[in-house]
Amino acid sequence: MKTKILIILYMLAILAACKKKSQPAPLTPIPDKVVYAVGFESVGTSGKAIAKIWKDGVATALSDGTSYAEAKAVFVSGSDIYVCGGESAGPNSTAVLWKNGIRSSLSNGTTNALANDVFVAGTDVYVAGRENGRAKLWKNGQSIVLNTISTSSEAMSVSVSGTDVYVTGGDIADRGSAITTLWKNGVATYYATATPEALSLGRSIFISGADIYVAGLESSGITYVSKIWKNGVATALTDGTKRAEAVSVIVNGADVFACGYESNGTKFIAKFWKNGIATSLSDGTKDEIAYSIYFSGNDSYIVGREYNTGISKAKIWRNGVGSTLTDGSNNAALNDVFVK
Numbered sequence: 001m002k003t004k005i006l007i008i009l010y011m012l013a014i015l016a017a018c019k020k021k022s023q024p025a026p027l028t029p030i031p032d033k034v035v036y037a038v039g040f041e042s043v044g045t046s047g048k049a050i051a052k053i054w055k056d057g058v059a060t061a062l063s064d065g066t067s068y069a070e071a072k073a074v075f076v077s078g079s080d081i082y083v084c085g086g087e088s089a090g091p092n093s094t095a096v097l098w099k100n101g102i103r104s105s106l107s108n109g110t111t112n113a114l115a116n117d118v119f120v121a122g123t124d125v126y127v128a129g130r131e132n133g134r135a136k137l138w139k140n141g142q143s144i145v146l147n148t149i150s151t152s153s154e155a156m157s158v159s160v161s162g163t164d165v166y167v168t169g170g171d172i173a174d175r176g177s178a179i180t181t182l183w184k185n186g187v188a189t190y191y192a193t194a195t196p197e198a199l200s201l202g203r204s205i206f207i208s209g210a211d212i213y214v215a216g217l218e219s220s221g222i223t224y225v226s227k228i229w230k231n232g233v234a235t236a237l238t239d240g241t242k243r244a245e246a247v248s249v250i251v252n253g254a255d256v257f258a259c260g261y262e263s264n265g266t267k268f269i270a271k272f273w274k275n276g277i278a279t280s281l282s283d284g285t286k287d288e289i290a291y292s293i294y295f296s297g298n299d300s301y302i303v304g305r306e307y308n309t310g311i312s313k314a315k316i317w318r319n320g321v322g323s324t325l326t327d328g329s330n331n332a333a334l335n336d337v338f339v340k
Contacts, residue, residue: 027057027316027323033296034340037303037325038071038083039314041332051085054314054334057325062098063087069096073336077120084115084127095129095138106138107131121160128155128167135169135183147188153181161207168202168214180216180229191229192218202229208251215249215258226260237273238262246273252295259290259302270304281317282306288315296339303334
């Protein structure tokens, strides 16, 4: 009898150890560096998405779960942490900005709105997004409708250089598909030809000296090609035989990096491109997408999602090595990363 009890206790200990081992662990801290990532996790019986921020892999909720919420971007300035995104408790979503976890609304909820990106320059806080179907920029909470040639557009990313404010996104141009658009101080420049069958979208912008880099996609109507525009001149990162998209761009030293995904025919493979040369972050056995890339010194940080067996996990790759920050019991994803 005593032996039987010992065997049972031993088996329970093994099961407990396996269960503990399967749980995602916080990122190994690096001296003088803090990794901030934002996204969402769906929790509870309602399955509503909760906007979250992960600091070195440890999550903190930004919303309370009574509505659907998602954090889209993060920017750290001094001791202040800015996160933007959207929250919906009814028929319309509200563009939201959290500063050090304190929520403020950028829109009033009477029409659909979403904040896609945030950038801080000095004492000014810029947020790019959309409201009521129009591309918008909020500066210190005050909204500016960006110049477009249509009544349907979206601002995806914002950056500031000196006194100039740059925004990228897409303008539908009243023809049913988007044109990659760059707004400089509110004035639009279009990076693609406005033909009915074409589609293009600027997803991310980065300013390096006098050079303006925009990452995104362009499609002829059949497949998506991952692209980078440098000062308006496009370079294809993929050959167009498979669906692909560049979602984020950054310059580190003399090198230009982008991250995103490319399909292998059945799965999305998370990828990054260094000066146009692709490296796969995933092996193609499950769907994985990279949404944001950041450099701190020579260390690279890429965040996104891993999707398998009906569940999406929040995922981060540090110097190409991936780890999940959620255990797969709820849907989750990381949309942006910032290292301080």
